[in-house]
Amino acid sequence: MKLNKKDSNLRVEILSQALPYIQKFHGKTFVVKYGGSAMTDPVLKLETIKDLVLLSCVGIKVVLVHGGGPEISTMSKRLNLPVKFVDGYRVTNKETMEIVEMVLVGKVQKDLVNLFNVSGAKAIGLCGKDGKLFSAKPIANMKKYGFIGQVQTIDVDILHTLLEKSFIPVVSSVGADHFGQNYNINADDVAGSIAVAMNASKLILMTDTPGILKDSKRPDTLISKMSIKEAEKLIKNKIISGGMIPKTSAAISTLKNGVKAVHIINGGLMHSILLEVFTDTGIGTMILR
Numbered sequence: 001m002k003l004n005k006k007d008s009n010l011r012v013e014i015l016s017q018a019l020p021y022i023q024k025f026h027g028k029t030f031v032v033k034y035g036g037s038a039m040t041d042p043v044l045k046l047e048t049i050k051d052l053v054l055l056s057c058v059g060i061k062v063v064l065v066h067g068g069g070p071e072i073s074t075m076s077k078r079l080n081l082p083v084k085f086v087d088g089y090r091v092t093n094k095e096t097m098e099i100v101e102m103v104l105v106g107k108v109q110k111d112l113v114n115l116f117n118v119s120g121a122k123a124i125g126l127c128g129k130d131g132k133l134f135s136a137k138p139i140a141n142m143k144k145y146g147f148i149g150q151v152q153t154i155d156v157d158i159l160h161t162l163l164e165k166s167f168i169p170v171v172s173s174v175g176a177d178h179f180g181q182n183y184n185i186n187a188d189d190v191a192g193s194i195a196v197a198m199n200a201s202k203l204i205l206m207t208d209t210p211g212i213l214k215d216s217k218r219p220d221t222l223i224s225k226m227s228i229k230e231a232e233k234l235i236k237n238k239i240i241s242g243g244m245i246p247k248t249s250a251a252i253s254t255l256k257n258g259v260k261a262v263h264i265i266n267g268g269l270m271h272s273i274l275l276e277v278f279t280d281t282g283i284g285t286m287i288l289r
Ligand SMILES: Nc1ncnc2c1ncn2[C@@H]1O[C@H](COP(=O)(O)OP(=O)(O)OP(=O)(O)O)[C@@H](O)[C@H]1O
Pocket: 034, 035, 036, 037, 038, 066, 067, 068, 069, 070, 187, 188, 206, 207, 208, 209, 211, 212, 213, 214, 215, 216, 239, 240, 241, 242, 243, 244, 245, 247
């Protein structure tokens, strides 16, 4: 692409703004959750993966956790299985659990690994069972949600081993309990647990909205910065609903367990992660301790 002078100036401006951030974050760990809802455009998806490779090239240790809600729903419908959500969680019966594992681990994750590979990096795909990264237990009400799990134990040894050798880990949110029963875990929960266990500098949740909105239908009502207390209040007042509930809850518990900042950003915006990490202004919603 040939750049005109204005574009070139902008590019140089952004690059020069990035220096203090590169110095600050070199050697630090970022856990990034790439939401399934933000993954629908293949061009954007490749650009997002390239942005993550860039972060890795400037010395940031990137762990990618991915979602895949829309792909699971599409496959379920193709197989005439019910698609139902309660409190933002996918109701997961035995058949749906099989589809969740096949789609997330077998397809979405491997597609992402492939995109890293073609972008000049080396990625390794894992789910909770690989290297015993995490085990699962059911969330409170099995009758209500089915095989929806939460992280029970976590051992990030395998992630450190991979990062030391410059592999980028790509993690699917499927795990098993100690008897081998599979559970579908919300990927935001998995990303939060990994961020805590790795003592990450940041947890970045890439989704399909500009961030947390006061009115979920109006992008101009974005809340740029909020405290844990404010986030809890928004859930209580039902301003936050659907998939934003597990996302915000994961953000809150991640912050309470020691991670300094959680960013919710729009993965549907080209280079949103670079804008968030490397510019003075930032985008999206930042929740702070
Ligand atoms: N106050 C709010 N602000 C912004 N989004 C909200 C709000 N309340 C509810 N939402 C919904 O939350 C959705 C994001 O959660 P969702 O689970 O759908 O995406 P994801 O987590 O990125 O994808 P996946 O679950 O596939 O990984 C938004 O698309 C929006 O419809």
